[in-house]
Amino acid sequence: MANTYTSLYYHIVFSTKNRVAWITPEIENRVWQYIGGIARHHRMTAIQIGGVEDHIHALVLAPPILAPSQMAQYLKGDSSKWIHEEFPELRGFAWQEGYGAFTVSKANVEGAVRYIQNQREHHQTQTFQEEYVEFLQRQGIEYDERYLWG
Numbered sequence: 001m002a003n004t005y006t007s008l009y010y011h012i013v014f015s016t017k018n019r020v021a022w023i024t025p026e027i028e029n030r031v032w033q034y035i036g037g038i039a040r041h042h043r044m045t046a047i048q049i050g051g052v053e054d055h056i057h058a059l060v061l062a063p064p065i066l067a068p069s070q071m072a073q074y075l076k077g078d079s080s081k082w083i084h085e086e087f088p089e090l091r092g093f094a095w096q097e098g099y100g101a102f103t104v105s106k107a108n109v110e111g112a113v114r115y116i117q118n119q120r121e122h123h124q125t126q127t128f129q130e131e132y133v134e135f136l137q138r139q140g141i142e143y144d145e146r147y148l149w150g
Contacts, residue, residue: 004064007106009047012058012072013135014099015128019149021053022083022093031083032056038078044071047109050116055128057116059104068101096149100132102139 016022023031028051035058036046045061058075076095083093104112115122122131129149136143 009104015055017094019054072099
């Protein structure tokens, strides 16, 4: 095969450390926009970035040379540094250690975008913990509750 063609969409989810509500509505749009810029800087295309006070959802299109662990590291590390610089009052801010990364088919991208856009409404009836466990179960991912929220 002379050329390589890919369509690799990832829905990456991670929370603030201990699910502390650091990302207030007053700053969330700036945070989401900055994370979109981080994605672009690292050769990803940010399709939709959003979330609520204690977690983020990032739907990105990525080249095959990027592993999900690299994507999460870029998004979390670069944004954490920027948040500390941009908002000195958030000096205690940190992201959780882990992350969730789920593939999304092209046919389901539109639904994933809507899901991310409606996070505030969605979380009126479901906590982040419930949402995250549902993601894991829906994907058939085994997990140990003892290490899920570290």
